[in-house]
Amino acid sequence: MTAAVTYEPIKTCKQSGARLGRVHTPHGVIETPAFMPVGTQATVKTMSPEELKTMDAQIILSNTYHLFIRPGHEIVKEAGGLHKFMNWDRPILTDSGGFQVFSLSNMRKITEEGVTFKSHLNGDKLFLSPEKAMEIQNALGSDIMMAFDECPPFPAEYDYVKKSLERTTRWAERCLQSHARPQDQGLFAIIQGGMHEDLRKLSAEQLTSMDFPGYAIGGLSVGEPKHLMYEVLDYTTPLMPANKPRYLMGVGSPDALIEGAIRGIDMFDCVLPTRIARNGTCMTSSGRLVIRNAKYATDFGPLDAKCSCYTCTNYSRAYIRHLIKADETFGIRLTTIHNLHFLLQLMREVREAIKEDRLLDFRDTFFAAYGLNDN
Numbered sequence: 001m002t003a004a005v006t007y008e009p010i011k012t013c014k015q016s017g018a019r020l021g022r023v024h025t026p027h028g029v030i031e032t033p034a035f036m037p038v039g040t041q042a043t044v045k046t047m048s049p050e051e052l053k054t055m056d057a058q059i060i061l062s063n064t065y066h067l068f069i070r071p072g073h074e075i076v077k078e079a080g081g082l083h084k085f086m087n088w089d090r091p092i093l094t095d096s097g098g099f100q101v102f103s104l105s106n107m108r109k110i111t112e113e114g115v116t117f118k119s120h121l122n123g124d125k126l127f128l129s130p131e132k133a134m135e136i137q138n139a140l141g142s143d144i145m146m147a148f149d150e151c152p153p154f155p156a157e158y159d160y161v162k163k164s165l166e167r168t169t170r171w172a173e174r175c176l177q178s179h180a181r182p183q184d185q186g187l188f189a190i191i192q193g194g195m196h197e198d199l200r201k202l203s204a205e206q207l208t209s210m211d212f213p214g215y216a217i218g219g220l221s222v223g224e225p226k227h228l229m230y231e232v233l234d235y236t237t238p239l240m241p242a243n244k245p246r247y248l249m250g251v252g253s254p255d256a257l258i259e260g261a262i263r264g265i266d267m268f269d270c271v272l273p274t275r276i277a278r279n280g281t282c283m284t285s286s287g288r289l290v291i292r293n294a295k296y297a298t299d300f301g302p303l304d305a306k307c308s309c310y311t312c313t314n315y316s317r318a319y320i321r322h323l324i325k326a327d328e329t330f331g332i333r334l335t336t337i338h339n340l341h342f343l344l345q346l347m348r349e350v351r352e353a354i355k356e357d358r359l360l361d362f363r364d365t366f367f368a369a370y371g372l373n374d375n
């Protein structure tokens, strides 16, 4: 049976553990390493699909938890699925909804069966389980679905992390069992194990023995120091099959994208570029720029002189600052266009550097200019 999602290795970087690849899906190919813009409620906030294509977003993410709560996955199914509903004909990845339950609704109860929680919208009592998460993602029709997992908090007791990863493995098995369309939708498992090398190994072994089309690394970017995240990646990515995509969940600051690519990560997602754009913070080649700062009131240059995006080509810092201060939606559109373009462009340069075996040099040059004041 042909798998819905396959990974084609292109090249490994001679300088590092980085690699070039292609992820083939029913809605097209993703050149990796790739950053995936987040479209929580079936839209990458303020962006049209045409604008996302112009900046060459190859795949977008959408959120099972939010779409389950509103408008409901049955409505999206009736619309013909998420691609049709949001007019996006390229690949879509949906998460299982589990992480949102753990991070959004505090009134929740976790059992072997699943998680009961209250809707953050209206307090309704809701239930998510591996089977329910698969039913919802099946209705949404995403190209890549994520298994239902538990992301342990940081820090967490060793025993808690061990019990949690073993339940995540049992939940992954239940996701596989209830996978209705393996030839149309890929299903990625999520490796847990906290910050413990032996537990990461245990989780990776348990999940890779079940042969998923792709694997994610979960449980990171949850408040641990960056060096600890990199340490976990150092010993976890080598445990993952080389012929399958590796997705590092929730990681997206520029330095973390580069460090993750160096350690063999292929796919990244992060709400950062779109979220900080909404309060006017912009990523530039010399670090973060807070446009509300008074010093930009008469600065008629672009956000970033080195950027070729629509925003930097046509508008000044002074104008964007004015729009953000005036709470004009167009201001948020301009900062979002720039931030998304910045990260997508960064990944294009990372792929170029891997092609030419100079990713470590690229990192040093980028960090020197970026001033490393990003968080």
Ligand SMILES: O=c1[nH]cnc2c(CCNCC3CCCCC3)c3[nH]c(NCc4cccs4)nc3cc12
Pocket (backbone or CB within 6 Å): 038, 039, 040, 061, 062, 063, 064, 094, 095, 099, 103, 149, 150, 151, 152, 190, 217, 218, 219, 220, 221, 222, 249, 250, 251, 269, 270, 271
């Ligand atoms: O173990 C995990 N299991 C499942 N999901 C995780 C996520 C969510 C990744 N983004 C999903 C997207 C799906 C489509 C819509 C938007 C989200 C994480 N995000 C972070 N850090 C960033 C964080 C963001 C917020 C708090 S921490 N660590 C994560 C760890 C896990």
Ligand SMILES: [Zn+2]
Pocket (backbone or CB within 6 Å): 303, 304, 307, 308, 309, 310, 311, 312, 313, 337, 338, 341
């Ligand atoms: Zn720009």
